[in-house]
Amino acid sequence: MTYEFRGTAASKAQGEKTCPKCAEQVKAAAQVCRFCGYQFDATTIVAAEEAVRETARKREATALAIREATLAHRLGKWVGRQRAKYRARRPE
Numbered sequence: 842m843t844y845e846f847r848g849t850a851a852s853k854a855q856g857e858k859t860c861p862k863c864a865e866q867v868k869a870a871a872q873v874c875r876f877c878g879y880q881f882d883a884t885t886i887v888a889a890e891e892a893v894r895e896t897a898r899k900r901e902a903t904a905l906a907i908r909e910a911t912l913a914h915r916l917g918k919w920v921g922r923q924r925a926k927y928r929a930r931r932p933e
């Protein structure tokens with residue numbers, strides 16, 4: 842049960858689609874289901890490939906946003922430290 846679930850999750854990560862006829866996982870670019878022989882039409886194939894690319898783009902965008910947030914956080918800390926030093930050098 843647990844193994845089966847992990848297998849499905851891993852397959853989805855590699856860019857696979859679910860066959861509408863037998864509900865098995867097949868390659869996103871597949872034209873024919875390897876389990877039941879269902880023929881995917883070109884639109885379905887293009888849409889599946891686009892969905893895979895979109896997922897990759899979103900993943901990339903998220904990674905970029907995390908990097909930017911981390912940099913901004915570090916910069917904010919650095920600016921805070923410089924301000925503290927500046928204030929320390931100038932007694933009021």
Ligand SMILES: [Zn+2]
Nearest residue numbers: 860863874877
């Ligand atoms: Zn099938």
